[in-house]
Amino acid sequence: MLEQQEEKKRTSFERYKLKQALEVLEKKKGFHTELVSLYIPPDRQISDVTNYLKQEYGTSSNIKSKSTRKNVMDAIQKLLALLKNVPKPPPTGLVIFCGAIPTNGQGTERMEMTTIVPPEPIKIYKYHCDNQFFLDPLKEMLVEKETYALIVIDRSEADFAILKGNHLEILKKITSGAPGKHHAGGQSQRRFERLIEQAGHEFFKRAGEYANELFLQIPDLKGLLIGGPGPSKDKFAESNYVDYRLKNAILGIVDISYTGSSGIDELIDKSKDILQNVRYSEEKSLVQKFLTMLVKDDSLVTYGEKQVRKALDQGAVDTLLLSEDLDILHVTISCPNCNYKEEVTIKKSELPPLEQKIQNKSCPKCTSSLLSIETIKPIIDELGELAERTGANVEVISSETEEGQQLKQAFGGIAALLRYSLNN
């Protein structure tokens, strides 16, 4: 169980890295059918793969175009050389992309190779040669399929939403236009109550029809949660207003104080146990934990790049929280002449002026003109990898939740839960 939990905790960073890698690979185009994608599932013998590649190498010697032939054969050779050092595929398999990528028009191709150990096991074995890389099976891994349907309802309003991965979507709001609770006068009390009941029935019927229309078509519906203030939600859930398939999918009927989008939020918050594996709920809980600790004992949390880096360096971080859309880069500048090294953190937009500046600057230690930028890394990758090396959990948090937005706006998108207080 613990092992399983640890494995799950690693995945938000892995998923982030996979997403980034796919974005880069997607943009790469070859001139001809000469970019090779190789998918090796975990149970495949490497010797099978190399035998297959050798065969492909032979076949590709028949390619008519001289440059395509050379590029394909070079790519296969590179794959073979890499696989020599791989005794067997990692537990989730291995994916390799290799090909000649043009840098600036025909004849400027440079052989590039990217290897990816996927976050989930690959099921297919595939050798694919095209003018772009074949990314679908990996993209598929990033698609969240499990969907939860949400309804908050009272006698005057109903809201419908779906929760999928880290994304919440409010689909529809309907109102009953029912007469108010108070007797308007003129009619008899009984007649008035009957009218209210009739209007309530009509409204629930309409809400049920919307629920069927919106939710029955969802292919991977995991369940339905219904919330609302007062007894309306129970009546709605327990009668046959929704299709029996949706009724069977009800996971919880929850008492909440509001309708509308605050009601939806409250429904999610109060269904934490049911939604504990849904990323949206996970992200909320992680940031809430940070905020609660900040109020209770702020020596066990820290935030901001400088403070978090300090805690990471001391191995004191238990869980690192990073906002997914931080556009901050970590840049190392070095001098190959005297080994001078400098690290700076800049916004993405500040990179071109920095590059310009470094080009015209001499080394502050030995005055050599060889001073140059050595590495450029998104801060999420840099801090995430640093955290992984110290055994910390890395959580990449989207801005989909209010808590996620708070992490980004109020805490600079970098925060940490600590293993022990740093103040002593």
Ligand SMILES: [Zn+2]
């Ligand atoms: Zn120097």
